[in-house]
Amino acid sequence: MPHTVPAASSNSFIPVQPSDRPQPTEPGEALARLFLERVKGSTEEYRNSQNTARQRLDALGPRPVGTTLRVEGALRLAQPAYLPPDEEGRERLRHLDASLSLIEASFPEVRTDVELCRLTCLMLEGAWRSRALTPPREEAQTGVCACPLCRRLPTPPARTPADYGWRQSAGRPLTVKTWPYRRELDSVLTGGWSWTRQMNDLERDIGHRHRFEDDILVFHEYKRVIDTIDTTRLTQVAEGRLAENFSTNSARALVSGLFAAHKRAVDEYWLRQHASGAVTLPQSNPLNQSTYSILQMLDCLFWHVAPDGELWQEENLASLLLCRAIDDMTDVRADALTGEISNFWLAEMPTHTKALYAACAIAIVKYGCMPEAHDPMWNTWLMTTTITWMGLTGRHALWFDGITQGLPPTDDCPLCDLQPNSCSGILTDGTTLTLAQRPTVPALSPRAAELSARCRDRHPETWPLFDAELHAFEALHGPWQGNVDSAWEILRRTYIAAVEASRVSAPSARAREIQQDAGVVGSEKFHTLHDSRTGREDTALLAYMFAGAHPHFLWNATGYRATRVEGDWLDG
Numbered sequence: 001m002p003h004t005v006p007a008a009s010s011n012s013f014i015p016v017q018p019s020d021r022p023q024p025t026e027p028g029e030a031l032a033r034l035f036l037e038r039v040k041g042s043t044e045e046y047r048n049s050q051n052t053a054r055q056r057l058d059a060l061g062p063r064p065v066g067t068t069l070r071v072e073g074a075l076r077l078a079q080p081a082y083l084p085p086d087e088e089g090r091e092r093l094r095h096l097d098a099s100l101s102l103i104e105a106s107f108p109e110v111r112t113d114v115e116l117c118r119l120t121c122l123m124l125e126g127a128w129r130s131r132a133l134t135p136p137r138e139e140a141q142t143g144v145c146a147c148p149l150c151r152r153l154p155t156p157p158a159r160t161p162a163d164y165g166w167r168q169s170a171g172r173p174l175t176v177k178t179w180p181y182r183r184e185l186d187s188v189l190t191g192g193w194s195w196t197r198q199m200n201d202l203e204r205d206i207g208h209r210h211r212f213e214d215d216i217l218v219f220h221e222y223k224r225v226i227d228t229i230d231t232t233r234l235t236q237v238a239e240g241r242l243a244e245n246f247s248t249n250s251a252r253a254l255v256s257g258l259f260a261a262h263k264r265a266v267d268e269y270w271l272r273q274h275a276s277g278a279v280t281l282p283q284s285n286p287l288n289q290s291t292y293s294i295l296q297m298l299d300c301l302f303w304h305v306a307p308d309g310e311l312w313q314e315e316n317l318a319s320l321l322l323c324r325a326i327d328d329m330t331d332v333r334a335d336a337l338t339g340e341i342s343n344f345w346l347a348e349m350p351t352h353t354k355a356l357y358a359a360c361a362i363a364i365v366k367y368g369c370m371p372e373a374h375d376p377m378w379n380t381w382l383m384t385t386t387i388t389w390m391g392l393t394g395r396h397a398l399w400f401d402g403i404t405q406g407l408p409p410t411d412d413c414p415l416c417d418l419q420p421n422s423c424s425g426i427l428t429d430g431t432t433l434t435l436a437q438r439p440t441v442p443a444l445s446p447r448a449a450e451l452s453a454r455c456r457d458r459h460p461e462t463w464p465l466f467d468a469e470l471h472a473f474e475a476l477h478g479p480w481q482g483n484v485d486s487a488w489e490i491l492r493r494t495y496i497a498a499v500e501a502s503r504v505s506a507p508s509a510r511a512r513e514i515q516q517d518a519g520v521v522g523s524e525k526f527h528t529l530h531d532s533r534t535g536r537e538d539t540a541l542l543a544y545m546f547a548g549a550h551p552h553f554l555w556n557a558t559g560y561r562a563t564r565v566e567g568d569w570l571d572g
Contacts, residue, residue, distance in 0.1 A: 027123040028079035028291045031116065035075050035294070035427065038112060038312045042424050045376040046315055050422060053372035057420075057439050060475055066417065066436025069147065071356045073430040074293035074321075080286050082126030083133060088269060089125040096121055096262050100255070107251035117255050120298045121262045123291065128270045130286045132279040148414035148435060149355040154404060154556045195389070195530065199381040199539065202532060248308060259298060289353050293427060296324040306379040315424045316379050318431075319364060322423060323386045326361040329354070329557045358558045359415070359433055360423045365547040367420035369476045369540045381536075384543035387554070388529070391494055391546040392522030394515045402553030403501050403511040410465075415552045420476060440471040445479035454488050455496065462499050469549040473541060482537035486528040490538075493521045495545045498553060 085093060097118065104114045144150075274281045287295070300320035310316050349357075361383070367373050368384040410416060417435045425431040444452060448470050456463040474480060494514065501510040529535045547554040 026079055026081050027119045027126065028082075028294065031119045031123065031294045032075045032079060032290060034112070034115065034119070035297070035317075039075075039317060039428055040313050041428075042314055043376065046313075046422075046424075049372040049376050053367075053370045053420070056372070057475065060439040060441065063437045063439065066419070066434050067148065069149065069356060069359065069433040069435070071360060071423070071426055071431045071433065072289075073425055073428045074290045075427050076429070077288065077290040079290060080130075080288055082123070082130040082286060084129075085122070085125035086129055089129065089266065092262060092265055092269075093122060093125065096258060099258050103251055103254050103258075107248070109248050110251045110255060113252055113255045116298055117259045117262075120295065121259065121266075124263060124266050124295070127286050127291070128266055132270055132273065132281055134286070145352045145355075147352065147355075149359055150352055152408070152414060152555070153351065153355060153558060195526075196381055196385040198530060199385055199536060200378050202536070204378055252305065289349060292349060293321055293325075296321055296328075297427070300324045306377075310377055310379065313377060314428060315377055315422050318423045318426045319379065319382045321426060322357070322361045322364055323382050325357045326554065326557075327386065327390070329358060329361075354558055356433070358555055359418055360421070360426060360431070362415060362548050362552070362554065363418045363421035363433055364423050365543050366418065366476055367422050369473065369544050369548070370420060371478060373422070381539070384539055387543040387547045388539050391542060392490070392518060392526055394517075394519035394522070402556040403498050403507045403514070404556065405502060405505075405507045407465075407499070407502050407551045410468075410550050413550060415548075415555055416472075416550050418548075438472050439475040440468070441474045444470055444474060445481075447482060447484050448474055448480045450484050451488055451491070455492075459492070459496055459500065461503070462496050465499060465550060466496060469545065473544045473549070476544070477540055480537055480541060481534065482541055483528055483531065483534040486525050487538050487541060490521055490525050490542060491545060494518050495549070499551065502551065 100114045100118055104111055270279070270281065273279045297317065297320060300323060305311070306313070306316050364383050365387055368380065374380045414435050417438055419434040419436055419438070421431065421433060423431045443449075444467075452463070452467045452470055455466045459466070470480075494517075497514045497517075498511070501507050501514060504510055529539055531538075
């Protein structure tokens with residue numbers, strides 16, 4: 001019986017030609033092999049740091065043996081097969097290949113980056129076409145998962161496009177800045193990015209701190225880059241400024257821009273096909289956990305550049321994947337309405353797998369709060385700064401959609417009991433999450449005690465929970481030496497306000513106010529996080545409270561699924 005695809009604007013099916021069958025050598029398989037060949041296993045230095053951290057926690061007192069949850073390595077999972085690109089897709093790929101070939105000829109050091117870009121774009125072309133032209137598959141009938149995580153999954157509130165006017169890419173700009181007096185950084189994207197660079201560079205400056213000309217070369221050209229990077233311009237760039245002042249990251253920036261441009265072009269093409277009625281894009285999609293992870297890796301690999309010696313380090317790649325996955329999870333409510341491609345892939349992921357990824361994000365945030373996490377590798381502040389940045393912009397609605405009426409119970413809470421974990425094997429051999437009673441310190445340090453006292457005096461109903469979380473945070477982090485005034489101002493208007501909002505009769509209305517005020521307090525206080533004396537201390541505390549502390553507003557982002565296919569100015 002011939003394979004069939006849906007006809008345009010019809011419920012009937014039309015035959016697929018033999019040449020349109022899935023190819024025997026799939027780009028997803030080639031990508032997985034390439035990653036596995038390049039990934040470097042955990043180093044002795046990193047293992048020693050993890051052991052030191054574990055011993056410090058064990059010294060706070062023995063904890064009962066807990067349960068474990070296994071997360072399989074994404075790259076070792078089976079890869080799906082896709083239809084080959086159509087003629088328009090082949091033309092896009094030819095244009096891409098011409099530009100990539102020029103970069104590779106001028107800068108052979110980025111040959112692997114070029115091949116990753118080429119294969120990932122081929123995978124995207126095939127995935128989109130397979131999604132559009134193959135019969136929707138029947139959803140597998142699975143029983144309700146009884147694991148500790150899935151039992152705690154939240155029920156998302158209903159939302160409409162009107163709820164997300166603040167987030168639309170073509171809407172009003174956000175007010176958050178990195179530097180209040182530097183117009184060139186009047187962008188939340190650039191701001192969070194450069195801040196992470198500076199956090200990493202305080203002890204080991206590898207020249208990335210202010211070099212926006214390298215890896216933000218085309219970032220603000222995201223919409224127009226497909227039209228502006230042509231072979232003539234690329235040749236001029238390669239032979240001109242980059243050749244005179246070469247860095248590997250300069251060449252990577254070009255590859256990154258080409259990938260962003262191609263991804264944008266293929267997104268827009270198929271969404272236009274859908275809007276015109278030529279095809280009907282279903283909510284299901286042909287990417288799985290492995291191919292989703294690969295797609296997110298390339299989306300992150302260039303933007304969060306590590307030194308060459310650490311670029312392929314297992315721990316670095318784990319933080320990249322989880323940073324992007326949790327970014328998608330918290331944004332998927334909006335993108336269920338706007339059609340951004342990555343979040344459709346994520347929304348299709350099995351619920352249990354998605355819950356595991358969210359738990360990994362919480363575990364790695366907890367790990368990033370520990371001082372031992374930051375010695376062996378340069379790019380170790382990525383997850384903590386990402387969570388803090390998200391919380392201080394309102395962009396991802398941690399407070400808006402994260403607040404539910406009534407606090408979940410703290411007794412036997414698996415998220416509270418998640419042990420810190422670098423999740424280093426999440427791409428390769430897998431990782432194991434441990435649930436066990438969390439350690440706490442017997443007494444708070446002076447500055448943490450001051451935060452606790454302010455909460456007790458001004459928000460007595462919230463104080464017991466806030467105080468308990470400070471005790472758990474200092475067990476992970478050690479004595480806190482942050483800026484009491486700025487940290488308190490941020491926390492009282494975000495975390496504490498959100499906890500209190502969960503007790504009111506209409507939490508969604510109060511949640512919107514907190515979500516909007518999070519961006520305001522971010523614009524007022526974000527610059528304090530650049531202080532070389534207290535910035536890291538404050539960032540660690542905010543990341544813990546925004547992601548790891550009860551009632552886990554970050555976790556509440558896991559229950560959303562896409563419901564329609566559209567697209568906005570930036571996101572497809």
